[in-house]
Amino acid sequence: MNRTLSALLALAFLAGAAPVVDAQSARQARQEVEASMLVTGHVDIDREGKVSGHAFDKPEKLPAHAVNLIERAIPALRFEPVLVDGAPVLARAKMSVRLVATPVGDSEGNMHVRIASAHFGEEYSDADRTSVRRSDLRPPRYPMNIAQIGGKGTVYLLVKVGRDGKAEDVVAEQVNLTALGNARQMQxxxxxxxxxxIDNALKHWTFTPPEQGEDTNRDYWVVRVPVDFRLADDRETAYGQWSAYHPGQQQRPEWAAPTPPGFSPDTLVAGGVTPETSRFKLLTPFQG
Structure with missing residues (x-):
């Protein structure tokens, strides 16, 4: 595993990297590269907020070290009891976990794998009338100047949805790059x-606001929508495989709720629509 991850970190960007004119900043950028894997599944939560069971999506696709790391951490998880009409109930949460591998010291092939962030929420459904649903989320056009230099990555959008279903405001909460250059190029x-x-979301995206439940009377709703920018000949990373990226800094607009502890936007799968808040509130850190 270590040699494989080390090779990934060393080579994954080099094949599609933008031209480098500043060797020092490029070396610094490579030191900040992380190998990452998203693991999804679900956890069952009992009336006391303890995890009573769990399952992974496509477990046959996942490497044993990833499964073992998460399974060692799950028994210690504690949630606030999920309440319905004031009484605790059994519940099932959709789980998304981002694993990150980083080099340790100067030893070639020595890697540290950890749980970087996690999200627990509802399974998205176009038929769910209690939450914001997508209506038209047409993808943006690839910027030609970025395609020409091999630039690519994922933009994690926070979208403020108005009562008419249109995007009132949009902020890039985080941008992770999957191609390297110098600091100026990457910025x-x-x-x-x-x-x-952002421009595409403001101009074209529409949503269906909640029609049932306690959120129907809000002035606006906030959702997260990751957007992938990949070149035409790029293959999407297969589930259960490591991919390399350069993580971007996070920002939060005043109209968004505070980020939950242990959560990072890049825990979410591109193309999905996720409410900014969840009824599944983790009380203990998800560590492993």
Whole structure:
């Protein structure tokens, strides 16, 4: 496992990296590269907030070390009891866990794998009338100047949805790059991908607001929607495989709720719509 991850960190960006003109900043960027894997599944929560069971999606696709790491951490998880009409109930939460591998010291092939972040929420359904649903989420066009230099990545959008279902405001909460350059190039790529995703969402995206439940009378709703920018010949990373990326800094607008402890936007799968808050509130850190 260590040699495989080390090779990934060393080579994954090099094949599609933008031209490098500043060797020092490029070396620094490579030191900040992380190998990552998203693992999804669900946990069952009892009336006391303890995990009574769990399952992984496509477990046959997952490497044993990833499964073992998460399974060692799950028994210690504690949630606030889920209440319905004031009484605790049994509940099932959709689980998404981001594992991150980083080099340790100067030893070649020595890697540290950890649980970086996790999200527990509802399983999305277009038929769920109690939450915001997607109506038209047409993808943005790839910026030609970014495609020409091999720039690519994922923009994690926070969208403020008005009562008419349109995006009132949009912020790029985080931008992770999957191609390297120097600091100036990467900032330009982040800025361009962010602006492209935001402008597209403001102009074209529409949602269906909640029609039932306690959230129907709100002035607006906030959802997260990750947007992938990949070149035409890029293959999507297969589930259960490691991928390399350069993580971006996070920002939060004043109209968004505080980020839950242990959560990072890049825990979410691109293309999905996720409410900013969840009824599943983790009380203990998810560590492993």
């Amino acid at each position: 330009m790529i982040r800025n361009t991908l962010s602006k492209t995703a």
